[in-house]
Amino acid sequence: MRDRTITIYAATNLPPMLIGAVRDLRAVWAAEELKLPYHLHWLDAQNGEHRADWFRAFNPFQKFPAIDDGGTALFESGAIVAYLADKARRLIPPPGALERTQHDQWIYAAVNTIEPSVFDLFVLGMMPPDMPGLAERRERSMQQAKERLGALDRVFHSRAYTTGDDFAAADIVMAHVLTFGRDESLFDGLDMVKDYLRRCTARPAYQRALAIQTAGKPANAA
Numbered sequence: 097m098r099d100r101t102i103t104i105y106a107a108t109n110l111p112p113m114l115i116g117a118v119r120d121l122r123a124v125w126a127a128e129e130l131k132l133p134y135h136l137h138w139l140d141a142q143n144g145e146h147r148a149d150w151f152r153a154f155n156p157f158q159k160f161p162a163i164d165d166g167g168t169a170l171f172e173s174g175a176i177v178a179y180l181a182d183k184a185r186r187l188i189p190p191p192g193a194l195e196r197t198q199h200d201q202w203i204y205a206a207v208n209t210i211e212p213s214v215f216d217l218f219v220l221g222m223m224p225p226d227m228p229g230l231a232e233r234r235e236r237s238m239q240q241a242k243e244r245l246g247a248l249d250r251v252f253h254s255r256a257y258t259t260g261d262d263f264a265a266a267d268i269v270m271a272h273v274l275t276f277g278r279d280e281s282l283f284d285g286l287d288m289v290k291d292y293l294r295r296c297t298a299r300p301a302y303q304r305a306l307a308i309q310t311a312g313k314p315a316n317a318a
């Protein structure tokens with residue numbers, strides 16, 4: 097019989113600036129939030145273990161995260177978070193309901209509308225200051241990020257979380273996307289977004305997921 101414990105493939109041996117940023121944290125956060133049993137299969141990111149051919153069966157793009165649930169392989173952090181919430185029947189409306197589409201639109205908004213410019217700023221923050229074109233690219237991304245985060249800020253004037261007054265699976269993705277915003281000035285004047293991010297990242301399940309990514313593969317793990 098196949099092992100029905102969910103395996104989450106996660107990156108270990110991360111350089112300090114990537115701690116908290118690798119998207120397997122979204123899968124671990126979801127599993128922790130939903131109290132689903134799981135185990136971690138660590139891959140040494142710096143030594144390219146995820147580039148091994150066998151890992152394509154779990155993620156054709158050979159990126160983190162991927163999961164294996166008793167022979168069902170899934171990739172893309174947003175899809176994984178929704179799958180785990182469906183499995184636990186918590187934090188997500190049932191498939192087929194209009195509310196489910198309205199929920200899922202926030203996962204797409206997080207990864208498609210908010211993430212590109214906020215992630216670009218995160219990447220640019222790791223570049224050498226004399227990189228050609230850095231200032232222009234930074235300004236472009238900052239402008240786009242601020243415009244889109246401004247829209248998100250307005251949403252949070254009428255509700256506490258993306259889909260309503262309760263924390264939902266989509267908030268795992270949205271809040272983690274916002275953690276890419278390491279340059280504090282990104283959130284200037286965006287008090288509702290700042291407060292949303294503070295509330296989401298104060299959740300014990302996020303804190304556990306962050307601690308797990310920070311610690312990486314335990315020395316005594318197989």
Ligand SMILES: N[C@@H](CCC(=O)N[C@@H](CS)C(=O)NCC(=O)O)C(=O)O
Nearest residue numbers: 117118119158159160161172173174
């Ligand atoms: N859209 C994907 C992005 C996955 C992704 O880019 N993961 C990065 C880490 S955050 C990765 O695996 N990078 C390692 C590499 O590209 O070699 C998702 O949300 O799951």
